[in-house]
Amino acid sequence: MVFTFKQQRELEQLRAVESQQPEITFPFNAEPRAADGDTFEDWLILRLQHAKINRAVNIQFSQPERFFQRFQVTLIIILMLLGLFSTASLISTDQQQVNLFWLLGALLGVNGITLCIWLVVIVLLNRHNSGLLSGLLEWVLKRFFSHKADPSLQQSANLGWWQTTFSPQLQSWRFSFLTHLAWLSFLLGSMLGLFAVFMTQQYDFIWESTLLNEHKFTAIIENLSRAIEFVGLPPPPLEQQAYSPESLRQQWAMFVFSCLMMYALAPRAIALLVASAVVRVTQAHWKLDLSNDYYIALRSRFNQDQWHCKILDDDDAEPASPTTPNAFSTQSIPKSALWYGLEVNPELAWGQLLPRVQGLINDRRQAITLQTQLNDSSEPFVLFVEGRRLPDRGLMRSIKGFNQQYLWLAIVADDDLSAPQQHAWLKATQRCSLNPQQCVLVRTQQ
Amino acid sequence: MKPALTIAIVGHANTGKTSLLRTLLRNSQFGDVRDEAGTTRHVESAAIALDHQLQIEFRDTPGLEDSSALRAYLGEIEQQGHRSRDCLQKSIDAAGDTPDFEQEIKVIKQTLQCQILLYVIDCREPIFAKYIDEIAVLRLAAIPILPVLNFIHDQHSSLASWKQKLAELGLHALVAFDTVAFDFEAERRLYQKLQTLLEEHHSLLQRLLDKRQADWLQLQKTASLRIAHLLYDIGKLELKLTSEDSPGRGLEHIQNQVRAMEQQALTAVLHIMQFNEQDVAMSQLPVQEGNWQLDIFSAQTLKTLGLDTASAAATGAAVGVGIDLLFAGMSLGAATATGAALGTAWHTGKRFGKNILNKLSGHTCLRVDDTTLDILLLRQLWLLNTLFHRGHAANTQSRLTGKPNVTIPNDWRQNRQTIRASAAGWGMAESDVVNHIAQWISDQVRT
Numbered sequence: 001m002v003f004t005f006k007q008q009r010e011l012e013q014l015r016a017v018e019s020q021q022p023e024i025t026f027p028f029n030a031e032p033r034a035a036d037g038d039t040f041e042d043w044l045i046l047r048l049q050h051a052k053i054n055r056a057v058n059i060q061f062s063q064p065e066r067f068f069q070r071f072q073v074t075l076i077i078i079l080m081l082l083g084l085f086s087t088a089s090l091i092s093t094d095q096q097q098v099n100l101f102w103l104l105g106a107l108l109g110v111n112g113i114t115l116c117i118w119l120v121v122i123v124l125l126n127r128h129n130s131g132l133l134s135g136l137l138e139w140v141l142k143r144f145f146s147h148k149a150d151p152s153l154q155q156s157a158n159l160g161w162w163q164t165t166f167s168p169q170l171q172s173w174r175f176s177f178l179t180h181l182a183w184l185s186f187l188l189g190s191m192l193g194l195f196a197v198f199m200t201q202q203y204d205f206i207w208e209s210t211l212l213n214e215h216k217f218t219a220i221i222e223n224l225s226r227a228i229e230f231v232g233l234p235p236p237p238l239e240q241q242a243y244s245p246e247s248l249r250q251q252w253a254m255f256v257f258s259c260l261m262m263y264a265l266a267p268r269a270i271a272l273l274v275a276s277a278v279v280r281v282t283q284a285h286w287k288l289d290l291s292n293d294y295y296i297a298l299r300s301r302f303n304q305d306q307w308h309c310k311i312l313d314d315d316d317a318e319p320a321s322p323t324t325p326n327a328f329s330t331q332s333i334p335k336s337a338l339w340y341g342l343e344v345n346p347e348l349a350w351g352q353l354l355p356r357v358q359g360l361i362n363d364r365r366q367a368i369t370l371q372t373q374l375n376d377s378s379e380p381f382v383l384f385v386e387g388r389r390l391p392d393r394g395l396m397r398s399i400k401g402f403n404q405q406y407l408w409l410a411i412v413a414d415d416d417l418s419a420p421q422q423h424a425w426l427k428a429t430q431r432c433s434l435n436p437q438q439c440v441l442v443r444t445q446q
Numbered sequence: 447m448k449p450a451l452t453i454a455i456v457g458h459a460n461t462g463k464t465s466l467l468r469t470l471l472r473n474s475q476f477g478d479v480r481d482e483a484g485t486t487r488h489v490e491s492a493a494i495a496l497d498h499q500l501q502i503e504f505r506d507t508p509g510l511e512d513s514s515a516l517r518a519y520l521g522e523i524e525q526q527g528h529r530s531r532d533c534l535q536k537s538i539d540a541a542g543d544t545p546d547f548e549q550e551i552k553v554i555k556q557t558l559q560c561q562i563l564l565y566v567i568d569c570r571e572p573i574f575a576k577y578i579d580e581i582a583v584l585r586l587a588a589i590p591i592l593p594v595l596n597f598i599h600d601q602h603s604s605l606a607s608w609k610q611k612l613a614e615l616g617l618h619a620l621v622a623f624d625t626v627a628f629d630f631e632a633e634r635r636l637y638q639k640l641q642t643l644l645e646e647h648h649s650l651l652q653r654l655l656d657k658r659q660a661d662w663l664q665l666q667k668t669a670s671l672r673i674a675h676l677l678y679d680i681g682k683l684e685l686k687l688t689s690e691d692s693p694g695r696g697l698e699h700i701q702n703q704v705r706a707m708e709q710q711a712l713t714a715v716l717h718i719m720q721f722n723e724q725d726v727a728m729s730q731l732p733v734q735e736g737n738w739q740l741d742i743f744s745a746q747t748l749k750t751l752g753l754d755t756a757s758a759a760a761t762g763a764a765v766g767v768g769i770d771l772l773f774a775g776m777s778l779g780a781a782t783a784t785g786a787a788l789g790t791a792w793h794t795g796k797r798f799g800k801n802i803l804n805k806l807s808g809h810t811c812l813r814v815d816d817t818t819l820d821i822l823l824l825r826q827l828w829l830l831n832t833l834f835h836r837g838h839a840a841n842t843q844s845r846l847t848g849k850p851n852v853t854i855p856n857d858w859r860q861n862r863q864t865i866r867a868s869a870a871g872w873g874m875a876e877s878d879v880v881n882h883i884a885q886w887i888s889d890q891v892r893t
Contacts, residue, residue: 035498036495036498036499036500037495037496037497037498037499038498168875168876168877169875169877289671290668290671291668291671291672291674291675291884293672293710293713293714293717296668296672296714296717296718297714297717299668299717299718300717300718300720303472303473303661303720304473304475304720306494307471307473307476307492307493307494308491308492308493308494308495308500309476309490309491309492309493310490310491311488311489311490311491312488312489312490312491312505313488313489313552313555313556314488343574343576345572346572347572362572362574362575363514363574363575363576364514364515364518364575364576364579389571390459390460392458392459392460392509392511392512393511393512393546393549394511394512394513394514394515394576397512397515397546
């Protein structure tokens, strides 16, 4: 399953909430179990949907998005108003004159410089984080959300939203988008303001500069005209600069609007579109960091549930009575007793390790033969077994088949037996009803 | 709904049937594993869904404890003219008359309900007649039997003898799978052998194999990524001290931070690998009950990890202090190479601006030094190497000696510098560095 950015952001909000208040997301409904064949990602989405059944969670998860949208609208309105009112400072209302140098310089120049700075920072340095603004955002998030000892559901949801929306991969382009949006709004406001002023008043277009002479002016206007002519807009009447007749005034006003559109609005709009496209592409490739401890814990739970375990054929036997097994006997085995190995490793030289070894019994037929032979005798004999091999019912059945009166059981080990091993053998001797005095633990001679 | 494929896990008591399932399921909580014959006395199933339907089911069965007597009993039924599966069915029908075989009858029922048997063999055992009897009983079910040779890495293992004996019995397809010393390749071979024996379920088993492979890779990737995050976070850790602050207290503070971060990573890695604190307590890793036992800043740790103690002594408490000029040449060099004056100014300002400001304001900056990062890396590689090869059935101590089975790879130094550079704010972006280090760690860990 491939997450959408919105889903991932909501999952991060859920993470922020659950990291602070694990009990808050599923107070009314139980945490959902993954359906058969669901992937971990499917289950995360299912959890998210269940969490959002809680109306409070749903509302608070969507609140930062609404806030951010309102913020953008407010930004547009404020900047447009600023642009609108800035018109007054761009033209000289008392003399009904417009200083072309000042007007173009203020609107195109400042805009051009900031656009260049943005280009240098974003393209040439190609950094993921956006320096000062990024630091500022981090400080704000920490100040208002992270450092709170007991943040509310809303604060945690906000933190998750902001951290994802302005994550390092997105930060610079998100800030770029906002910057271009603000500039575009300002320029549009300015253009509207100029339009309103030019509609209601008659202005003469003049060139006033102490340092730049007329030749410079002509060169600048010619350079600016090239692109304007290229797209089919009328060039300015260069030969008639100031105190022009009405028709020329209109041509100069059109030239100002053309310059604004060509050199301010269009580049900003393109930059805005680029930033918007990059944000969208980056969002589409944005990956949830599933190595975060929160997701690790969730994945661990998911993996446990991946296999459906159940008992099919239960043990209905009576539980064994919890009797304390006896300790092994410390009595000495009679020296005359003959030794027989029961299910012992035939590859070991038992004759060298133990006294009077007569043979090894490793199958049912041999066991029956030996039982017949020894049960007719009244001499003590020893059955030795390997202590590290745990007793099973088959072995116990074999032992039970021998005459218990003369039988000694030797549990042989070349090392200390573990407590569970000793316990298993003591239990086995009990189950075989052997005389506890005749069950001994024997260490082989190495 | 009945799964498409049902696999019974059978064998003698204490051969590791439940352990096999624990390891295949990566779940150390499945069933009951003890040093006692007949621990599992019920039949427990574990089913997995593929494409939203339960498809494959494993069934853990009680151990066959008295197969010689059972074979004799079934022989008597055969003499009455009941052959193969019919013979087994008769034994089930007459179960009330033979209470001694209660556990064995449960196994026989499963052999008649499943499509294949995984016959688990403890390779440490000599080939007693009772095991041959078991195979003879299981063969009556007339379904494929795949022997799974367990405990193959044990010193007492008689793998060759078992292989020879199984071949004599006509069981040529077998798989060596140590439930304690895990190896994903062995798990893959197990599924491939099942595919060979169950041609009609080939594609289903392939899907299971693909899923397990993807899960395993995901697990490795996540664990490596978590370690990469740890190394990065510790690499960029810094503590600013004013002239009034006590350097000793600052040192203690940053050391405690490192310890806490490493501990958090350990818990996370255990979770990723589906182990818990108790599982690791069993091993001789310097971890007990989920806590590292050797302190990262102690000389003993360096000795244990086989690192150069002389260099550690030189670095004192293993935390570097102040401005390190190591990056100065690199930073300027790299920037000059680009020929961009603006770039140079930007880089230099970013790199040294903070340090120069610190210097002017009389601040000292504590950072974790390279030796500490080396120790961290070594410990994490050691941990991953151990956990990637630890079966979920392991309930005994892993036999690890004092020195880790890994060394610091040669190209680590370069990666460490990449972390430092990015952490200082003039190298690659954090996410790129972390992903790069995670991939590198993944390559280092032998699985």
